[in-house]
Amino acid sequence: MFDEILAPLKSARRVLVASHVRPDADALGSTLAAALWLRGLGKEVVTWNEDGMPEKFRYLPGHEGITAPPEIPEKFDVFLALDTSVKNRLGSVVNAIAPGALWINIDHHVSNECYGDINHVDPTSPATGQILYEFFRAIGVEISHPMADNLFAAISTDTGSFQYQGTDSRTFEAGAGLIAAGVDVATLSRAMYENQPRRRFELLRFALNRTEFHCADRIATFSLTMEDAGRLGVLPEDNEGIIDQVRSIEGVQAAIFFEELPEGRVRVSARSKNPALDVCKICQIFKGGGHRLAAGARISGSLAQVREEFLKVVSDEILKRD
Ligand SMILES: [Mn+2]
DSSP states (O other): OHHHHHHHHHHOSEEEEEEOSSOOHHHHHHHHHHHHHHHHTTOEEEEEOTTOOOGGGTTSTTGGGEEOOOSSOBOOSEEEEESOSSGGGGGGGGGGBOTTOEEEEEEOOTTOOOOSSEEEEOTTSSOHHHHHHHHHHHTTOOOOHHHHHHHHHHHHHHTTTTTSTTOOHHHHHHHHHHHHTTOOHHHHHHHHHSOOOHHHHHHHHHHHHHOEEETTTTEEEEEEOHHHHHHHTOOGGGGTTHHHHHHTSTTOOEEEEEEEETTTEEEEEEEESOTTSOHHHHHHHTTOEEOSSEEEEEEESOHHHHHHHHHHHHHHHHHTTO
16 A cells, blocks of 8 residues: 555655645644655655644744745645645645646545545544554654654644544554654653643633533533634634643533634534544534544634534534433
8 A cells, every 4th residue: 555655756856745724733743754754765845834834833843844835836746645634625735736746645534535646544543643654664764853753743742642532552653663763752742732822821711711511511612703813812823722621521522612714704623522423424514524533614604603503413413312
């Protein structure tokens, strides 16, 4: 399976590596690890993300190489899409790739639409970083310390520090292998988890104050209007992970975050703690996707409308099991 990916990358001269909008550390860490490896093979490598390089991921080695895509399309032999389940989640990256590139899609989202010319989708892997780790191991690549830091950050963040569904012996083997390759767990973890900007704390404080409970306390939600976001001075990257704090409440099966976006759209992030409650399936009804226990969608409508509609589907799903 990995041969199919390796051959075109080996023969390519110019490669683009990119991932989804609103990137997380799995998206960016995987991008950077792949880029470091490909540069080591002598390739000309370009790394883009629609959102550029968010400030909070500056601990990732090689972060300065990630830029927003240009206006004028560029030519590549291969485009390596990482951690991205559907093509439109690549955002403006898609328009910046001239026709003719071979698209390789490597991902772990169960909802992946296999939009690549070559697709390697492994939903048993809790992070794209773990797929890359196993790929590098399978083809005998020596993982450098900067590559290891990127892959460890990818795996640690996507598994909630080796806790979430899908974390298994393979994940810990990858963790062990990356530590052997140079990762200093305490230093990297401090950079990842104990370096939050004050404005993110203010957002958390706001979210906790505004959290509402529904469906006999089995659903917890909070909403963020553009006005509140402006007043708190939060950046889009500050939202990540706040929903997980809400999910951690005893008895809560689903936590949902509604974020008002420009142009009459709402970003919904849904988390489940009950393996029988598949939030990916629910998000797919709204043209979103993700994982069974962590998924999202962007839905047209006002905050109030979207909130009501989405909440109804989740409540029905929970009540159906009573
Ligand atoms: Mn991921």
